Amino acid sequence: MNTFAKLRSKGHRITDQRERILQKIKSHPQTVEEIHESLDKKVNLASVYRTLKLFVKNKAVRVINFGDGKKRYELLDEKNHHHHFTCNNCKSIEDISSQLEEKLIEDIQLKSKLKIASHSLELFGVCHNCT
Amino acid sequence: MNTFAKLRSKGHRITDQRERILQKIKSHPQTVEEIHESLDKKVNLASVYRTLKLFVKNKAVRVINFGDGKKRYELLDEKNHHHHFTCNNCKSIEDISSQLEEKLIEDIQLKSKLKIASHSLELFGVCHNCT
């Protein structure tokens, strides 16, 4: 079930604003302000906040935190689970994924006996361009 | 070189406020408000902000983000690198570490050819008490 179907099933409506916001996030994680700007402020800032909160609540979007203290909103795609590498120098962001990761989580789960439902991994360093 | 020695070498001073704030963070990650409260508001809120910013800049402290949107400040201890497990239910936080982790980072580094300097891993799920 996709994002909008899920929202509909809960009695929420698919508005033009919601579609546009979701569309914007598709390319890469963005801050509230960036989303607002890139929609030419045609969508009210309060609505951007409300929409993102709704998306997060419905697990269509997740919040990620790079080192800069700003929250960014990213589309959640089960089939494309990945992490981020942030360059400490130029602040560019790269998507990362690894096969070993599942093992790590399993390993932690076994040892700790905790039920791990989700995780977030952020990497920092120097990117190719800045080396 | 410890935190204060590092600060001194950069011309910063060791004040009572800074010592008390660092002391507070030692036990566990805390929000600005929690630190301010636990010092009985004897240290001005603006000073707490300024001090934490200074500590973060000097890598004595790092910011961590659990799911609740609140920033928490944690003492950085090279010798005791760890991650956090946050219970989605009771919001309790547990420290986690794993041997496999180094391998994961190395793996990613090899494949991506990026220079990874640091990373942050946050885990979410259900803790022992809430199962």
Place this chain on the structure above:
DNA sequence: ATCAGTGCAAAGTATTTGCATATCC
């Protein structure tokens, strides 16, 4: 037609800053 969502403005929080005073080295 109905009820959820939007825009707008105002209220609430969170964080930063300017400046006079206090304090570390």
Place this chain on the structure above:
DNA sequence: GGATATGCAAATACTTTGCACTGAT
């Protein structure tokens, strides 16, 4: 003594909320 820090209050930035109106179903 001199430069760095602090406290206080004001300024700025960020986020939420109430309400009348609009629009999706």
